[in-house]
Amino acid sequence: MTAGRQLLAALLLAVGAHAHAAPPPIAAFFDNSPFNGAMLSPNGRYLAAFIGANDKRDGLAVVDLNDLSAKMVAQFSDTDIGRAQWVNNERLLFSTVDKSAGRRDVRYAPGLFAVDRDGKHFRQLALRRNPFLRSGDDTRELLPWHTFMLQQAGAQSSDFMYVADLGIVGAGIVQSEDLLRLNTRTGVATPVAHPGVSKGWLLDQHGEPRIMKTLDKNIEQVLYLDPATKQWRTLASFDAYTGEGNGFEPLAFGPDGVLYVVSNHGRDTRALFRYDLANNQLPAQHLVDLDGFDFHGNLIISQDKLLGVRVHSDAEGTYWFDAGMKAMQEKVDAKLPGTVNLITPPTRPETPWVLVESYSDKQPRRYLVYNAENGRMSEVGRSAPQIQAAEMGPRELYYYKARDGLKIPVWLTLPPGGQHKNLPMVVLVHGGPWIRGGSWNWNADAEFLASRGYAVLEPEFRGSTGYGTQHFLAGWKEWGLKMQDDIADGARWAIQQGYADGNRICIAGASYGGYATLMGLAKDPDLYKCGINWVGVTDINLMYDSGWFYSSDLSDGWKQYGMPQLIGDRVKDAEQLNATSPLLQASRIKQPLLLAYGGADVRVPINHGLKFYDAVRRSNPNVEWVEYNEEGHGWALPQNRIDFWGRVERFLDKNIGAH
Incomplete structure (x- = not known):
């Protein structure tokens, strides 16, 4: 077999999936995926894919769809390729990310690089670190380390692309975003003149x-x-x-x-x-x-025509305006029944190939190419390749009424198999909190818990976004109050519906979800038998001032103009902030508790966890503490994700055991 064919074989199935008699191992859910997406060239003749085959760092491979020959065009020995865009049909722009380093150990910026689709004419365009940390004159022609790719591809018709020059201060706060017009072959960049301080751009x-x-x-x-x-x-x-x-x-x-x-x-x-x-x-x-x-969505444009709109309601989907694309969607859906199938055509097609992303609540995302002329379909790769849909549980969106009548969306994931009544349940609270929490898709956290026999309830409590203005505004200044009641009302709804055993419910979450976990244990001790908080806020005042020793990436503008309106004013709402502080309510929490924090977290600095742990263990002997020194706001390293969820599994088994 040729090297190209070997690479293509690795692309087609980076890791073979095998049936498991027992539930899939933790690593199947939380290890780094060997395949991380694909994108068609503007003309549709080539496919670029991110792959880390044979225990190597993630590289950038290009497949010629004419003969399915493949070539690795860029790969490093000490870091991974993280993002890429087609500059034109012959050239790619990409940046790096070190998947082996937690936040504490990150020493390099993503950098910028360009290479032709055949691996030739490789060029570094931007530094990966500050020039004063380097020696020699090799940095003179390179852009500064704070040069980043845009989320937009641009014209894709020349060697030029627009990139962003970010003004970054402190612990990663972006104060400005200037624009550069970059020649990806020569490395020459020209700044774009503009008034004021820019915070973002849109290309026409x-x-x-x-x-x-x-x-x-x-x-x-x-x-x-x-x-x-x-x-x-x-x-x-x-x-x-x-x-x-x-x-x-x-x-x-x-x-x-x-x-x-x-x-x-x-x-x-x-x-x-x-x-x-x-x-x-x-x-x-x-x-x-x-x-x-x-x-929420984006336009789908091809051949200078608006073909449709990619949308995201309960799940992702496509609203097609073009009759030809509607017909193609029907053909693809017939070949891939039971899944959401997202078709992306090339922008200036010269071939009949389109890219298809296919997924369901039980099936992690797969990438395929489909030939609209002959109906040929080939899988390119998939995320979480050890996961088999037959071993996963169903996930659905429901609604319940909070105690004041507000309709609350909620995601319910159940274990695989037929036993879906009177189950031990984990109430999994999303972070943010001003984000949309869930979607109809394969969710590693929820499916892992479901595979271990737990029902998983994820309420979209008031303040969550994505469900209208009224739902969002109803959460203002309701941390620990009505937002918290919504979560408890969801748990009681699950009990009333017969899904959950009211004597075996644990609350869990990260960031704001960690805050809600602690407040839930204090406020509803009869409802929750245990709690799991990772990287969670433990005191709102600590968000305003984390202390001189701890760095925070919350901007001064957010603290001055956002937090007082959405969360609470330190002076005007002082009494409320004290009453809704898990740190000040720690003595009320008697249930078993698992706490996990990152030593390099700048969103919720570790003093949130340390102060709370010190306070709660004075009156609660059933508190487990784990610190991942190198991690930030969440677990970047697979070994830490696997360790953490192993601890979660043992903790739940001990306190509300599914078996």
């Missing part, structure tokens, strides 16, 4: 900068570079932290130059609109909305 249909966002104190502005006048003008101005004002989120430019934006615009849920640039206003009628969900 030609891949040129057209929208810029600025932030002054708490006011965000959306500016538009008018191609007719070559001048910047303001489209919107609103409060960046509370959303107050006539704001919207620029999404993308269509092939005809129409600006598409996401906005509430008099609605409870956010929808997709075509923005009227001539009159600086939103139209009365939206283009796409999602019943019960805020719009």
Whole structure:
């Protein structure tokens, strides 16, 4: 077998999946995946994929779809390739990430590199560390370490791309984002002139900068570079932290130059609109909305035509405008029944190949290529390859009413098999808290717990985003109060529905979820028999001031303008913040408790955990403490993820055991 064929074989199935008599091992859920995604070239002739075959670092491979020959075009011995984009049909831009290092041990920035699809003309474009830490003159032509790829690919029709020059201070706070036009062959970069301090950019249909966002104190502005006048003008101005004002989120430019934006615009849920640039206003009628969900998604453009919109309601899906794509979707769905199948065509196709991402609640994401002419479909790779769908449990979205009548969405994951009643249950609380917690997909945390015999309940308590403005606003200043009641009401709903054994319920979560775990143990001691908190907030005042010794990446703007409105003012709401402080309520917590923190966490510094552990163990002997010294806000290293979830499994088995 040729080297190319060997590589292709590794791409097609990076790790073979085998049936397990016992539940899949912990590593099947939490080890690093040997395959990490793929993307078609603009013309659809080539497929770039991220793969770390044979225990090597993740590299960048390119497959020629004409003959399925494959070649590793970039791979390092000391770091992994993390992100990449097609510059054009012949060249790729990429950056690195060291998957063997926790946050404490990260010494390098991602850097920027470029290489041709055949592995030739490799060039480093940006440094991976500060130049004063290096010697010699080899850094003079390189961009600074704080140069990053954009999330947007750009025109993909020349050797030029736009990249971001970030102004980073302190523990990783981004204060500005300047734009550079970079020649990926010569390394020459030219800054883009702009007014004010930029915080973000949007490229137009030609891949040129057209929208810029600025932030002054708490006011965000959306500016538009008018191609007719070559001048910047303001489209919107609103409060960046509370959303107050006539704001919207620029999404993308269509092939005809129409600006598409996401906005509430008099609605409870956010929808997709075509923005009227001539009159600086939103139209009365939206283009796409999602019943019960805020719009989240992206445009699908090919051959200079808007084919459809990728959307995300309970699950991801596609709203096709194009009849041909609707027909192709039906054919792909017939070949891949029971899964969500997301089709992405190349932007300027010269072949019939499209990329398909396929997944379900039981099936981790698979990547396939599909030939629209002959119907041929080939799997390229899959994440979590040791997981078999038949060994996973079902996951569904339900709704229940909180005690004040507010409708709360909740994700329920059940063990595989037919026994779905009177189960021990883990109430898994998402972090944020101002994020959407769950989706209909394969979730490693929930499926691991379900594979061990537990029902897993994930409430989208008030304050969670993605379910409309009313749901979000209802969570303001409700940490430890109505937000906490929503979680308890969800647990009681699961008991009433017969899913959960009311005597065997444990609450768990990370970050805000860790905070809610501790408050739940204190506030509802009869409901929760144990708790698991990792990297959790233990006192809101510590978020405002973590002390001179501990670094925090919470910006001064968020502390001044966001936290007082959304969480609580240190002065005006002092009594409430004390009453909802797990640290000050530690003596009330008597249940068994597992605490885990990262020694290098800058989002929730470890003093949150240390102070709380010191306080709670004075009156509670059943507290287990683990510190991963090199980790930040969550576990980057697979050995720590595997160790942590092994501890979780033993802790749950001891306190609410599924067996």
